[in-house]
Amino acid sequence: MRLLTGFGFRVWGGAVLGMFTATSVHAESAYQQALRTGSARVAVYNQVPWGVTDEKGEYHGFAVDVLRTALERMGIGKFEAVSTEFSALIPALQAHRADAVTAGLFVTPERCRLVAFGDPDIKMTDALLVKTGNPKNLHSYEDVAKNAAATIGTARGFSTAADALAAGVPRDRQTLFPDNQAAISALIAGRVDAVSATAASIAALYDDLKTKGVERAVPFVGKRDAAGQPHFNYAAVAFRQKDADFRDAYNMQLKAMKIDGALLKILQKYGFSEAEMPDATSSSLCGR
Structure with missing residues (x-):
C-alpha cells in the first residue's frame, strides 16, 4: 500500500478536515447557530400592533418585542427582521429564510401540522x-x-x-x-x-x-365554541418542527416573562391588558 507523505498527506488531510467541518456545520441546529452567532432571522408581519418600523427602520411592536426580549434572555442579541406578507410567513419559515415567525399567528390544528408553535403570548377574539x-x-x-x-x-x-x-x-x-x-x-x-x-x-x-x-361593530360575536360561547384565539411564535430545541428554549423564557411581569408590561405597552394574558399551552391548543 502506498503511503501519503509530505504535500500529498497535507492535501488529503485538509480535504478530510474540510469534510468534517462542513458536516458539523450542516448538523448544527438553528438554535445552536443562533447561540453561536448571537443572531436570529425572524419573519415579521409589518402590521400594527405586531411589528412596525420606526424612523430609523428598526422593528418594534407587540410580537417583535416579546420574541426579542426572550432571545436577549437566551443570549441572542441580534434580531434580524425579515418583513413578510402574512400568507407567506410559514412558507418563509419552511424555506429557511427565517428561523422563527412572530406575527400574531394564531395557533390552529392546521398550522400545528406545519410548524412547532411556542406557547401563546396573547389571547384574543x-x-x-x-x-x-x-x-x-x-x-x-x-x-x-x-x-x-x-x-x-x-x-x-x-x-x-x-x-x-x-x-x-x-x-x-x-x-x-x-x-x-x-x-x-x-x-x-x-x-x-x-x-x-x-x-x-x-x-x-x-x-x-x-x-x-x-x-x-359593537357588540360582535366571532367564532363560537361547541357550547355556543365566544371562542378565544391564541397567538404564538412559530418555529420549524425540527427545531424543537429552539421552541423549548423560547418557552422557558416566555414562562419566566409571565412570572416576572415582563410579558404583561409588553401587553400594556401596546394597549392590551391582563385580560389578554394567555392561559393555555400550544400543546393543548394543537390537540383541540
Missing part, C-alpha cells in the same frame, strides 16, 4: 369593522351569513376567513386582501360591507379610522 351606523346591522358572522347581500373582507391567510366560513358565510361573499389596510380601503370604498380581523388589530387601527366613515 375576532372583531368586525363596518360602515358608520352599521347599515346592514352586522353583529356576528351569522348575521353576515343570513344576509345574502352582505359581503366581508379579510387579510389573506387570516383565520377569520375560516371562522366566517364555519359560521355559514360562503366563499363567494368573502374577499381576501394582502393586508388589513387593503381590506379597510375596500370597506371605505364600498367594495365590501365589513372587514374581519383580530380585536387587537382593529383596536390598534381604530383611532386612524374614526374620520373615515367606518366603525367597530
